[in-house]
Amino acid sequence: MNLCIHGHFYQPPREDPISNYIPAEIGAEPFDNWNEKILSECYEPNAEAGNFGKISFNVGPTLFRWMWEFKPEIARMIVDQERENYEKYGVGNGMAQSYNHTILPLASRRDKLTQVRWGVEDFLFRFGHRPEGMWLPEAGADLETLCVLSDIGLKFVILAPWQVVGVDGSPGPYLIDLPDGREPFVVFPYRRDLSTMVSFVPSSTENGERFVSLVRDNLAARPDGLNIIASDGELYGHHQKFRDHFLSYVLNLVESETDLHWTYPGLWLRENEVTAKAKLVEPSSWSCFHGVDRWARECGCTPGAEWKTPLFSAIQTTAEWLDEVYYSKAIKLVNDPWELRNRTIKVLNGEQDIGEISKDLSLSALTTTEIELLEVLLKAQYARQRMFTSCGWFFDEFHRIEPQNNISYAAYAVWLTEKATGVAPNPKILQLFGEVYSNKTGLRGDTIFTQTLMRANNET
Numbered sequence: 001m002n003l004c005i006h007g008h009f010y011q012p013p014r015e016d017p018i019s020n021y022i023p024a025e026i027g028a029e030p031f032d033n034w035n036e037k038i039l040s041e042c043y044e045p046n047a048e049a050g051n052f053g054k055i056s057f058n059v060g061p062t063l064f065r066w067m068w069e070f071k072p073e074i075a076r077m078i079v080d081q082e083r084e085n086y087e088k089y090g091v092g093n094g095m096a097q098s099y100n101h102t103i104l105p106l107a108s109r110r111d112k113l114t115q116v117r118w119g120v121e122d123f124l125f126r127f128g129h130r131p132e133g134m135w136l137p138e139a140g141a142d143l144e145t146l147c148v149l150s151d152i153g154l155k156f157v158i159l160a161p162w163q164v165v166g167v168d169g170s171p172g173p174y175l176i177d178l179p180d181g182r183e184p185f186v187v188f189p190y191r192r193d194l195s196t197m198v199s200f201v202p203s204s205t206e207n208g209e210r211f212v213s214l215v216r217d218n219l220a221a222r223p224d225g226l227n228i229i230a231s232d233g234e235l236y237g238h239h240q241k242f243r244d245h246f247l248s249y250v251l252n253l254v255e256s257e258t259d260l261h262w263t264y265p266g267l268w269l270r271e272n273e274v275t276a277k278a279k280l281v282e283p284s285s286w287s288c289f290h291g292v293d294r295w296a297r298e299c300g301c302t303p304g305a306e307w308k309t310p311l312f313s314a315i316q317t318t319a320e321w322l323d324e325v326y327y328s329k330a331i332k333l334v335n336d337p338w339e340l341r342n343r344t345i346k347v348l349n350g351e352q353d354i355g356e357i358s359k360d361l362s363l364s365a366l367t368t369t370e371i372e373l374l375e376v377l378l379k380a381q382y383a384r385q386r387m388f389t390s391c392g393w394f395f396d397e398f399h400r401i402e403p404q405n406n407i408s409y410a411a412y413a414v415w416l417t418e419k420a421t422g423v424a425p426n427p428k429i430l431q432l433f434g435e436v437y438s439n440k441t442g443l444r445g446d447t448i449f450t451q452t453l454m455r456a457n458n459e460t
């Protein structure tokens with residue numbers, strides 16, 4: 001019986017937009033911040049146990065970037081464990097993730113492409129080989145997203161079972177037909193019952209042997225295909241204590257004694273053919289039963305969150321203004337400003353500088369001043385991508401760090417763009433942030449926006 005545990009490892013970006021450091025966080029004691037605490041409770045023990053070599057996983061690029069700098073030896077262990085599979089089987093067990101945890105069905109095609117390109121390039125930079133699968137933030141999917149993935153050479157995604165409707169009653173994995181002559185795309189629906197059990201019924205994973213017998217009973221009724229248990233990777237040791245040990249125990253059981261064959265999607269695809277067809281339910285996700293409404297407006301998942309619609313509209317208006325100014329300035333220097341933006345990941349990762357990524361796109365040799373202008377505009381485009389981080393809309397209360405951070409990233413992007421070009425921001429932006437407020441505390445979006453502008457003026 002083919003079984004796979006997928007862990008999605010991710011933390012919202014809590015870096016200050018200006019300093020790019022995570023401020024000291026209450027509740028994380030004795031550590032300075034939550035990333036450090038979760039590293040010690042989850043990433044580190046799971047890496048030391050070798051668990052990253054035996055599950056399917058993705059590490060959010062923004063989290064991995066932090067880990068890479070803060071504890072490179074742990075990041076290295078994760079990469080090495082994945083690499084071993086890649087060298088042995090020609091396909092690794094790591095999946096890429098689009099870069100900033102943007103809900104892709106809510107993003108424009110141009111932003112989808114940037115997010116996916118950055119995610120693939122970042123994976124290649126850290127793991128040393130191209131990914132075959134991509135974890136979509138909140139499993140948010142629509143056909144356009146799958147087209148963008150397919151065009152870049154990706155082969156599969158993992159989705160919740162309610163995001164696909166099988167045509168012939170098969171349990172999956174499935175092929176989803178894509179338009180314009182593209183090959184069908186593979187979707188692995190995860191097992192709802194097993195995933196819910198592991199994620200939300202802690203007693204089911206208290207004892208490894210009992211877990212195995214539960215799983216065997218469950219799979220006896222439906223042994224075919226690849227049975228994926230999808231989970232928040234931080235469950236193993238952080239959200240639930242000792243589950244790093246649980247994971248290590250079950251992953252190392254002898255196959256002949258349990259009938260359980262641990263594998264992962266890329267490897268399973270090497271050994272099996274997918275023929276069953278399904279239709280994608282779009283847009284859809286794994287943690288909102290109203291499509292992807294949760295990340296743009298009030299829905300039944302977060303009733304009373306009236307601030308969500310104005311926040312989304314303020315962020316979108318900010319993006320429109322930033323893109324207008326960026327394009328109008330960059331098009332005088334390079335023939336494809338959006339391709340230049342897609343290449344910026346190489347600058348973020350320190351592989352190349354702006355001069356190098358713009359060389360074959362520039363209309364004529366760029367002067368130092370022109371390169372500096374592009375540098376600031378692209379820094380603003382990075383903050384602009386960050387301001388769409390889905391965590392800003394996940395919870396019901398506005399008075400939390402995640403939505404406030406998105407506003408700060410927006411303000412910083414506007415500040416950088418104005419500073420570099422002298423173009424005054426669209427006054428509608430501040431007005432729209434003024435319509436975002438907390439019913440509980442009265443905190444207003446325009447206050448956060450203005451405070452960030454003032455800090456940028458004082459601190460840089």
Ligand SMILES: [Zn+2]
Pocket residue numbers: 287288289290291293294299300301302
């Ligand atoms: Zn919802």
